[in-house]
Structure formats: C-alpha cells, structure tokens
Amino acid sequence: FIIFQAIPHPFFLCGVALSLEKTKQLSDHLGMTLRFEYIDVVSQKSSIDTKREVANVTHEKARQIIQKKHSIHERLMRLPVQTILTTNYDYSLELSVNASFQPSNSTKEQLYSFYRKQCVADKTVYHIHGECRYPKSICLGFEHYAGMLEKMRSSLVLNTKKVSSKNRFHIYDVLQGLSSPDDAWYYEFFRNNIYFLGFGFDQSEEDIWWLITYRKRLKDMYPDLVKNKLVLLETTPQNKLKEPKEAAIRKVLAAMNVEIEEQTGRTYREKYMSALAYLGSIAKQEDATHV
Numbered sequence: 001f002i003i004f005q006a007i008p009h010p011f012f013l014c015g016v017a018l019s020l021e022k023t024k025q026l027s028d029h030l031g032m033t034l035r036f037e038y039i040d041v042v043s044q045k046s047s048i049d050t051k052r053e054v055a056n057v058t059h060e061k062a063r064q065i066i067q068k069k070h071s072i073h074e075r076l077m078r079l080p081v082q083t084i085l086t087t088n089y090d091y092s093l094e095l096s097v098n099a100s101f102q103p104s105n106s107t108k109e110q111l112y113s114f115y116r117k118q119c120v121a122d123k124t125v126y127h128i129h130g131e132c133r134y135p136k137s138i139c140l141g142f143e144h145y146a147g148m149l150e151k152m153r154s155s156l157v158l159n160t161k162k163v164s165s166k167n168r169f170h171i172y173d174v175l176q177g178l179s180s181p182d183d184a185w186y187y188e189f190f191r192n193n194i195y196f197l198g199f200g201f202d203q204s205e206e207d208i209w210w211l212i213t214y215r216k217r218l219k220d221m222y223p224d225l226v227k228n229k230l231v232l233l234e235t236t237p238q239n240k241l242k243e244p245k246e247a248a249i250r251k252v253l254a255a256m257n258v259e260i261e262e263q264t265g266r267t268y269r270e271k272y273m274s275a276l277a278y279l280g281s282i283a284k285q286e287d288a289t290h291v
Contacts, residue, residue, distance in 0.1 A: 001188050002195050002279065003085040003128075003208075004076065004093070032204035036140040051135040071096055072272050076197070077123055079276065080283045085185055085194075087129045087205070089138055094120040103133050112148060113137050114184040126185045128207075145206045152186050152207065156214070171218070175225050189215055189230070193286065196232045196258075197275055201249050216256045230258045233278060235271035 074096035094101040107115045130137030156171040173179035181187040189211045219226040263274035
C-alpha cells in the first residue's frame, strides 16, 4: 500500500485564514490541529463552516495541479499498484487519470473515513482523512482526531466480540489467522507493507502516529507476530533534513521501526521521480495489492 500526501495541511488553513487578520501572526507558530481550533474560534464560525472553506480551497488547488501535464499524481496512478491511501481531501489523484471523474458516495460514514474510497481505472484510493465533496468528513480539530483514535483502538484492541481468548485482542487474532480483519484501512498497518510518499509526518497526524507507535509496542511484545514493514521514501532535500525538527522526526521514526529509503536527487521533484521509480521496481517484486 502507498500512503500519499501532496498538499500540506497548513496550506489549507493559511488559505482559510487569509482574511482573518487576528490569526495571521499567531497561527504560523501553531500545529495544524491547534491552528484549526484557533481559526475556528476567532472566526466565530461553526466547525462545519470552516471545513467547507477548507474544502473550497482544496478544490481550487487540486484544479491547478491537474492542469499540469505529466504530474506526479498521474505517474503515481500509473504504477502497477491497486491501493493508495491518501490524507488529501481533493481528487487530484483520480482526476489525473480520468478528467471526467465524479466522486461517488462509497460509504455510509458521514463523519469518519475508515471505509471511504474512490475507484478509478484499476485503482482504489482511500481518502483516510475525508473528502472535499463531504466537508463534514474532513479530519481537522481535536474532536475529530479523538473520535478517530477512539474508534480505531476500540476495533483493534478492545473488540472482544471477535477474539478467540479473553487474554488476546482482535488484531492479535487477525495476525494469527484466527479472525478476519475488518475492511477498515488501518488494519493494513499491521498486515501489509506500507510505503510513505510525500507524507510530512506532522505531529498533528495523531491517527498515523498512534498506529506506528502501537505497532512498535505490539512488535516488541510479540516479535514474530508483526511481519510487515513501514517504509518512508525520503523525498526531503538534504538541506532541509538538517533542520532540528526534521532530524528529530526521523530519529523517532527509526526508533519506531519505520525504514527510511533515501531517494536520489537534489530537488523535491527529482526525489519524487526517484521514489516513483523505486515503487515501480518494488511492485514487480511484491504482490501489487500489497504495495
């Protein structure tokens, strides 16, 4: 599986905040989640109204992206893989290979996005943090992340209805072949190889960080149970990697058993091209459904 992020969250929130003079200076120093909460309060709008603004900004940015020929999005979608997880709310991936693409409502979920996906050509794209067409689903703010974490933990750890023993938990039984996994995307963090492309690992991505840290603890408890791998395809230029924040994040990732594959090139685009070539070669070695 590939997890892809192309448009960073701060862009959306800067776009929403442009007309809010009170937020300009302070919001630049806040993490994404707290920035959303601050903008939401200062603007005196409801959370759903703020999310609608984010959806509009996202849609416009995606429109600009797909106008560029031979985009990274198109090249990614042309890889021989079947499943892509994206934290982006827009449909630039789908539109890059089908200009007439129209999103469908693939799930009964209104707020969360555990089963939210779009199918185009031979690809399934899971929008794990929501979609522009459904602003309520956009994952922003402490309340939304807290709800996601509660539901994921309940399913993976506390789902006692599906376990074979009172001393075990659902994900343990799934990995032992004693129980079937849920169709939710987060089960794949324990079952199949995950390749991160363009994902910034912002500390606000609480669902992804929880999955990584919980997987590490599970692997330490049962070394032979968790056999998949998580791989960051490093597309950040070397000069930026020297920044304390970036260096610290990669030190934590390494401690959490996330492999880091350095990509060749000096610019973001060169490194993305290198990463796409790497994924193409990996797809030939592994089952394409598991890349």
